[in-house]
Amino acid sequence: MEGLVGKDYVILCSDKHANFLRKNKKDPADYRPDILHQCLLNLLDSPLNRAGQLQVFFRTNKNVLVQVSPQCRIPRTFERFCGLMVQLLHKLVVRAADSSQKLLTVVKNPVTNYLPVGSRKILMTFNTEELLLPSKLMSPKDEAPLVVAIGGIARGKIVTDYTDQNVKISNYPLSAALTCAKVTSGLEEIWGII
Numbered sequence: 604m605e606g607l608v609g610k611d612y613v614i615l616c617s618d619k620h621a622n623f624l625r626k627n628k629k630d631p632a633d634y635r636p637d638i639l640h641q642c643l644l645n646l647l648d649s650p651l652n653r654a655g656q657l658q659v660f661f662r663t664n665k666n667v668l669v670q671v672s673p674q675c676r677i678p679r680t681f682e683r684f685c686g687l688m689v690q691l692l693h694k695l696v697v698r699a700a701d702s703s704q705k706l707l708t709v710v711k712n713p714v715t716n717y718l719p720v721g722s723r724k725i726l727m728t729f730n731t732e733e734l735l736l737p738s739k740l741m742s743p744k745d746e747a748p749l750v751v752a753i754g755g756i757a758r759g760k761i762v763t764d765y766t767d768q769n770v771k772i773s774n775y776p777l778s779a780a781l782t783c784a785k786v787t788s789g790l791e792e793i794w795g796i797i
């Protein structure tokens with residue numbers, strides 16, 4: 604995800620660094636930090652997050668696990684987001700400017716160490732027969748917390764060893780960002796978060 608281009612460390616992106624990636628025998632399609640940017644904007648801007656009902660983690664293609672604080676405000680521009688990610692990968696933590704609060708933190712794998720005990724864990728994938736509307740992902744009476752894994756990749760499929768169920772929420776392939784938006788909207792509807 605990060606590379607040394609010239610004298611600077613940058614987040615490698617298929618749009619800006621395609622020639623550099625090809626020269627280093629890398630597939631540019633595997634370098635899409637814009638997908639993560641869109642997903643984080645959708646998740647952290649959601650009423651679900653603002654109501655304190657969302658916990659976000661993401662993993663890089665180099666298996667770096669990052670915990671995202673619900674108070675984190677992701678930069679709106681992609682350039683500033685990439686700068687923030689370089690800072691995170693170098694310092695392993697990004698703190699709020701006006702306090703010592705950790706907004707982004709590199710944490711130790713595996714992600715299962717941070718998931719609620721007894722939670723129902725589902726993987727969003729188009730490659731399954733099981734279709735659930737986002738508003739039916741759980742019942743308002745469900746006691747068990749819900750964990751949703753969404754692949755922030757341009758193509759291929761995400762593989763997990765911790766999910767119990769594979770689910771799709773549409774008969775059509777959806778972008779990761781749209782999946783994030785639909786899942787959060789569905790859960791907001793279930794819990795009456797407006």
